[in-house]
Amino acid sequence: MKIFTGKVVSNKMAKTATVAVERMVVHPIYQKRSRVIRKYHVHDELGAEVGDTVKFVTCRPISKLKKWTITEIVDKKGKAKK
Numbered sequence: 433m434k435i436f437t438g439k440v441v442s443n444k445m446a447k448t449a450t451v452a453v454e455r456m457v458v459h460p461i462y463q464k465r466s467r468v469i470r471k472y473h474v475h476d477e478l479g480a481e482v483g484d485t486v487k488f489v490t491c492r493p494i495s496k497l498k499k500w501t502i503t504e505i506v507d508k509k510g511k512a513k514k
Contacts (some may be wrong), residue, residue: 437480437506440484441471448498451486457500483509505508 451474456465459462474488475498485507488500 435471435487435489435503437485437487438472440480440482440486443476443480443482445473447476447487449474449480449502451488451500451502469500473499478502478505480505481509499510 437451438450442469450471452469452471454467454469454482455469458465467477467504471509472488473495474486475491475494478486480486480507486502487504487506488502490499491501493499494501
């Protein structure tokens with residue numbers, strides 16, 4: 433099961449959040465590091481807001497683009513959850 437951590441960039445759709453996952457990639461020859469950002473449509477039952485950091489995992493296909501579901505909200509708008 434794949435588990436990703438990303439930041440919510442949009443939640444305008446019903447029960448769906450757009451989450452951006454950022455990772456660093458090193459070029460195999462030149463060793464230059466570049467930032468790669470990929471956006472996922474994630475099923476959101478927890479009510480994540482824009483700016484929250486969330487963890488999400490794979491699930492059954494819910495729609496054409498939604499194959500992920502949020503398991504927990506790690507940070508609320510950049511603040512640590514207590």
